Amino acid sequence: VYAGYSRSKFDADNRDADGHSDNYHLGLYTGAQIDALRLSADVGYTWHKLESERNVAFAGFSDHLTGKRNAQSLQASGEAAYRIPIGRVALEPFAGLSYVRYDAKDMHEKGGPAALDVSSDKQDTFFSTLGLRASSNIDVANINTQVYGSLGWRRAYGDLDPRNIQSFAGGPNFEVQGVAQARNTALTEVGAKLRLNQRTDLDLSYQGQFGTDTRFHSVNAGVTVRF
DSSP, X not given: OEEEEEEEEEEEGGGTEEEEEEEEEEEEEEEEEETTEEEEEEEEEEEEEEEEEEEEEETTEXXXXXXXXXXXXXXXXXXXXXXXXXXXXXXXXXXXXXXXXEEEOOEEOBXXXXXXXXXXXXXXXEEEEEEEEEEEEEEETTEEEEEEEEEEEEEEEXXXXXXXXXXXTTSOOEEEEOOOOOSEEEEEXXXXXXXXXXXXXXXXXXXXXEOSSOEEEEEEEEEEEOO
16 A cells, blocks of 8 residues: 655746646555566556646736646556566566546636636546666665666557637637647656665656657655555
């Protein structure tokens, strides 16, 4: 069982808009080891609390708008990996499948006549992933440290073009298309896990995703405490 919290920030500088999402995670994972073969599976649920603000300005008009929105996401995944030790380095080719469901509630902006009413929307997406991991254990200032990295390729299926219905107060509805999910994405990760004591690990990592028209960068820090 795991639980956690994260915050995501987003900016659209060319539209004078920004926002953030507070994310609360809860999930369950399991796994099995058969000689060098490792099998794993997990299912997780996340509650998202999103807040946004934007400015609208043109000749003779300006407006500052804010909005709040709740959303939930469900993710289930499974993976098979095979460990190949080569000296002090371990290589691990892997293959995985995952499913993500995203359900966002409607939103009603506040601030003035340019405020939008945004309808609820849902997305169901499936992913297949192939890749290779590498890891090695070293000592850093007498702290047992595992350094690791991975490269992978992910293929997406399902709802790749998010759309929803929006309207201005008292106006007609219109459809808005969001940023499309890349069908093919290169994945990369580098990180280090430090064993602080018998029960506590500190994990620092960078993750990158590179699609045809999309880029995603994430820097993560986490503490694991075993009971």
